[in-house]
Amino acid sequence: MNTEIIKSIFNEFDHKSNYVSHAELNSGHINDTFLVKSSGTTNYILQRINHAVFKDVPGLVNNKVITSNHIKSKYPNVSEEKLNQKVLSFVKATNSDFYYLKKDGDFWNMMIFIDDSVTHELVQDEEIAYEGGKLLGEFLNLTSDFDSAQLIDVIPNFHDMSFRYAQYASSVQSASKKRLEKVTKYTKIVADLRNEMHILQELKEAGSIPVRVTHNDTKIANSLFDKNKKGICMIDTDTVMPGIIHYDFGDAIRTICNTAAEDEKDLCKVEFNLRYYKAYEKGFLEKTKGSLSKIELNYLPLAAKTMIFIMAIRFLTDYLNNDMYYKTTYEEHNLDRAKNQFKLIASFSEKLSS
Numbered sequence: 001m002n003t004e005i006i007k008s009i010f011n012e013f014d015h016k017s018n019y020v021s022h023a024e025l026n027s028g029h030i031n032d033t034f035l036v037k038s039s040g041t042t043n044y045i046l047q048r049i050n051h052a053v054f055k056d057v058p059g060l061v062n063n064k065v066i067t068s069n070h071i072k073s074k075y076p077n078v079s080e081e082k083l084n085q086k087v088l089s090f091v092k093a094t095n096s097d098f099y100y101l102k103k104d105g106d107f108w109n110m111m112i113f114i115d116d117s118v119t120h121e122l123v124q125d126e127e128i129a130y131e132g133g134k135l136l137g138e139f140l141n142l143t144s145d146f147d148s149a150q151l152i153d154v155i156p157n158f159h160d161m162s163f164r165y166a167q168y169a170s171s172v173q174s175a176s177k178k179r180l181e182k183v184t185k186y187t188k189i190v191a192d193l194r195n196e197m198h199i200l201q202e203l204k205e206a207g208s209i210p211v212r213v214t215h216n217d218t219k220i221a222n223s224l225f226d227k228n229k230k231g232i233c234m235i236d237t238d239t240v241m242p243g244i245i246h247y248d249f250g251d252a253i254r255t256i257c258n259t260a261a262e263d264e265k266d267l268c269k270v271e272f273n274l275r276y277y278k279a280y281e282k283g284f285l286e287k288t289k290g291s292l293s294k295i296e297l298n299y300l301p302l303a304a305k306t307m308i309f310i311m312a313i314r315f316l317t318d319y320l321n322n323d324m325y326y327k328t329t330y331e332e333h334n335l336d337r338a339k340n341q342f343k344l345i346a347s348f349s350e351k352l353s354s
Helices: 003-010 057-072 126-142 161-174 177-181 184-192 196-205 245-256 274-291 294-298 300-320 333-353
Strands: 019-025 032-038 044-049 107-112 212-214 223-226 231-234 241-243
Touching: 003 019, 003 032, 003 044, 044 057, 057 107, 057 126, 126 212, 126 223, 126 231, 126 245, 126 274, 161 184, 161 196, 161 300, 177 300, 184 300, 184 333, 196 300, 212 245, 241 245, 245 274, 245 300, 294 300, 300 333
Parallel strands: none
Antiparallel strands: 019 032, 032 044, 044 107, 212 241, 223 231
């Protein structure tokens, strides 16, 4: 995106500084994100929110802001300057909303950039896994007394397994013969796992597992670290909404314990890393064990398998739907992502049973 457009959008926010430069950050599937360097001591993250995916952007932004404010309230003796480097901090637009609606219909929001921070697309050692587990556990702990009913469902039925199976069934009906022929092996796996993959949803619906504030996109790239590999905070809170902790734990394990990127074509490189699982679980439980019920603890392993599967079926569905949801860079990108996740499920089952 050209400089004048970014500069004009940047100037719609109340930052009291001048635009110097910007660079696009290419870490997400859904939104467009830019790091904006300013003339002041603070730099910013400027984000265009995909309103084709997120239907209620004002509600989404409000979710993010009130969740961050609640977390900030846990640190009453920390200065605002230090808090802005510890917790996501949002900047108001000049109209006093926390988002700017461009005339072309695009929504933008802005956050303060956390200095000297890094993200990891892949986990390279157990220390990062452990720190990542602590970060998620801390996020869930700090929001455990926040009424999740104040949050909108940003994406209704996001982790609803029955909904995902219905989407999948519809995609099978409408898919081209060419694409359907390429997924025969995986349609059988989807059918075989149907009952097991509904267990967590059934427990949630029965009230056996409590509904809490959850992040809902806990891949390791959404954990922010300092340069010494110590965790700072969870980021990319677009999908914060009511849920169960298994969604968050399982999705984190999905990315942390994959030995390859989620679109790696060479499936020989895709394995479940049990050492990283144990390190992440250790950090997670250090922050949450006292507040989790026995049934929540018992189903953490199934959470991992379920969340790997839900991404597999979503990638598969999008492939059959001719790639309508996720950004792709080549024709079989979503199919490669789906194959990758199905291989990870097989490796997970093998490693945990051995």
